[in-house]
Amino acid sequence: MAKRKLSRQQRWRIEKVQQEKVDRAAKRARKADDALVHDALGEPRNGRVMAHFGQQVEIEAVDGEDCGLVQRCHVRANVTSLVTGDAVIWRQGPELGVVESCLPRHSLLARPNMQGQMKPVAANVDHLLLVIAPEPEPFANLIDRYLVAAEATGIEPVLVLNKVDLLQMPEKRERLEALLSIYQRIGYQTLQASTQLEQGLDHLKSLLKDRISVFVGQSGVGKSSLINALLPGVDLRVGALSEDTRKGRHTTTTARLFHFPDGGDLIDSPGIREFSLENLSPEIVAQGFREFHDYLGSCRFRDCRHQGDLGCALAEAVTRGDIHPERFASFLRIINA
């Protein structure tokens, strides 16, 4: 009896402490809001989230005479979960500005956090540059996994084969070009580059113009080298990604938006580069294979699992040569993973 009473009391205490924490946070947010009302804030204007630091964000003005001006901003309590790349309505302040609302997003990139929950990391990305290389060679499935994730978020992927200077051996060149041609045939843009030979960079620059891009791909394929070639003078690892906190200066993993000198923007962070697909249903995965679209819904059985089922339209398309067998095998590996 006594034991049960104690545990109820303990529960009550824990709940009370938690409620106090929530109340304190709400009070802090209200106080910050109130303080801003009394400051001389500017007119509402359009802006873009450049980076996110705890309770604050860095906003760049995208309109007006001082377009390009950057200010740290407080975020109104009713504006939830802003991420880098978000388009916002904000007001400039003497010291701190304020974000009043977030405009609708056309895409959202997410990645799993430590607890395995998907956390949004970047908004309004137009282009996913999927970097592959002869070394390390892309492992089976890697390209398709990224493409499915891109299709699920509505972001246009482009395949970038970097380090083409390493393709001296005809056998290797043929193998990688055959791989690229699978994707060209189903309508993906591909391009070849070498940061070593400074090859393909102009083509890449023209693709990046007027868009927000992210670079993804396995470790060692040359993402940093490509970004450094396109964004000279910006150290992506230190400085730009650091923030001052009471605990001292440290590098955060927050995503940051950068402007390419020749036009277009980059959103980058260690987390974004690892972005991948998590827990997508077989239907969404199938939608992520764009050459399957014409056949989905045409299988004999409405609940066809496309795994040897009778009258499977996908399997028939593979037999006819309309779907590449490697892509179909990749689809099955992803849904059975």
Ligand SMILES: Nc1nc2c(ncn2[C@@H]2O[C@H](COP(=O)(O)OP(=O)(O)OP(=O)(O)O)[C@@H](O)[C@H]2O)c(=O)[nH]1
């Ligand atoms: N031969 C050759 N090597 C390159 C090229 N681009 C990059 N490398 C080399 O590839 C290695 C990996 O390059 P990074 O740019 O660090 O690759 P990354 O994709 O950013 O790797 P992570 O930071 O681990 O994700 C480095 O030793 C580069 O010098 C290229 O065009 N040709």
Ligand SMILES: [Zn+2]
């Ligand atoms: Zn089927």
